[in-house]
Amino acid sequence: xxxxxxxxxxxxxxxxxxxxxxxxxxxxxxxxxxxxxxxxxxxxxxxxxxxxxxxxxxxxxxxxxxxxxxxxxxxxxxxxxxxxxxxxxxxxxxxxxxxxxxxxxxxxxxxxxxxxxxxxxxxxxxxxxxxxxxxxxxxxxxxxxxxxxxxxxxxxxxxxxxxxxxxxxxx
Numbered sequence: 001x002x003x004x005x006x007x008x009x010x011x012x013x014x015x016x017x018x019x020x021x022x023x024x025x026x027x028x029x030x031x032x033x034x035x036x037x038x039x040x041x042x043x044x045x046x047x048x049x050x051x052x053x054x055x056x057x058x059x060x061x062x063x064x065x066x067x068x069x070x071x072x073x074x075x076x077x078x079x080x081x082x083x084x085x086x087x088x089x090x091x092x093x094x095x096x097x098x099x100x101x102x103x104x105x106x107x108x109x110x111x112x113x114x115x116x117x118x119x120x121x122x123x124x125x126x127x128x129x130x131x132x133x134x135x136x137x138x139x140x141x142x143x144x145x146x147x148x149x150x151x152x153x154x155x156x157x158x159x160x161x162x163x164x165x166x167x168x169x170x171x
Contacts, residue, residue, distance in 0.1 A: 062088050075112055082109040090129055099133040 065088065068081045086105035089098045106126050110117035117123075 058088055058091065058094050079109055079112040079116075082106070082112065086129075099129055099136060102129050103133055 062085065065081045065085045068077065069085070072078070073081070082105045086102045086109065088094065089105065090102040091097065103126075106117075106122075106129065110122075110126075117126075
C-alpha cells in the first residue's frame with residue numbers, strides 16, 4: 001500500500017470542512033427565507049386582488065365597481081373598489097386593458113391607503129403598470145410618426161416619378 005502524498009489529509013479535511021460550512025449556511029438561508037414577512041414577493045399572500053375564476057364577465061364587473069365608486073361609499077369600500085377596478089382594467093383576460101385608467105385608480109387607492117400602498121407587491125404592480133402605460137404611449141407616438149413618414153415616402157415617390165417623366169420629355 002502506497003502512503004498518501006503530503007498534504008492529502010489536510011486537503012481532504014479542508015474540503016470536508018468547506019462542505020460542512022456550505023451546508024450550515026444553506027440551512028441558515030432557508031430559515032431566513034421561511035421567516036419573510038407577508039410583504040415579501042416570495043410570500044403566498046398577495047396585497048392586490050385576484051380576479052379569480054368567478055369573474056366570467058369583465059365588463060359587467062367593471063360596471064358594478066364603477067357604480068360603487070359613484071355611490072361614494074365609506075373609505076374602506078372605496079379603497080377596495082379602486083383596487084378591484086384597477087385589477088379588472090389591467091387583467092390579462094381583459095380584451096382591451098386600460099393602463100392609464102389603472103394608474104389613476106392605483107393613485108386614488110394610494111391616497112386612501114398610504115400604508116398599504118407602500119407594500120412591496122403594490123409598488124411592484126404599480127411600477128409594471130406605469131412602465132406598460134409609458135410603452136403604450138411611446139408606441140402610439142411612434143406609430144403616428146411612422147404613418148407620417150410613410151406619407152412623406154409616398155409623396156417623394158410621386159415626385160420622383162414626375163421628375164423622371166420630365167427628364168424623359170427633355171431628352
